[in-house]
Amino acid sequence: MTKLLVRRDGQLLSVAVLRAMIYENENMIREMVFSQGWVIGENNELVLPKGASLKMAVPTEFLPRCPVCGKPLTMNLRSDDKFVEDEDWHQAAEQYENFLRTRGDKVLFLELGVGYNTPIIIKYPFWQMTAKNPEATYACINYGEAVCPEQINRQSICIDDDIGAIINQL
Numbered sequence: 001m002t003k004l005l006v007r008r009d010g011q012l013l014s015v016a017v018l019r020a021m022i023y024e025n026e027n028m029i030r031e032m033v034f035s036q037g038w039v040i041g042e043n044n045e046l047v048l049p050k051g052a053s054l055k056m057a058v059p060t061e062f063l064p065r066c067p068v069c070g071k072p073l074t075m076n077l078r079s080d081d082k083f084v085e086d087e088d089w090h091q092a093a094e095q096y097e098n099f100l101r102t103r104g105d106k107v108l109f110l111e112l113g114v115g116y117n118t119p120i121i122i123k124y125p126f127w128q129m130t131a132k133n134p135e136a137t138y139a140c141i142n143y144g145e146a147v148c149p150e151q152i153n154r155q156s157i158c159i160d161d162d163i164g165a166i167i168n169q170l
């Protein structure tokens, strides 16, 4: 947290500025996984060495912390108003918009395992884009939640099953 002094209407105001940052978590996750006893095998898979047992607890020193203030980091999820949309996010959003705009009308919206945690990111936009485009098809594979609105039923393929099993059958 940085304290700034801002002059507004002739007054000096003290303003606390929280800088929202996103940190790459791959190394943090790797450290936590390896701290359990896992090692990377020949085919880049996780292997538990013979005789080893999993620790089943992450040592405190491996819990992700902010490199600036030391407070615990949290996942960047759209679960509250703290979701960070940084420059990379805006760039990716623009690329996605461009991609959608330049696809033409015959589009397959393939949704794999999207639940109702944050349906506004993929599920609802897919339904809306399918409803707006009679040539679009909405396909979803989801174990237990393979549904679509009545309005797009005719354009939809909903498969209530294990994604891995279905993909292997294609």
Ligand SMILES: [Zn+2]
Residues within 6 Å of the ligand: 001, 066, 067, 068, 069, 070, 071
């Ligand atoms: Zn911090």
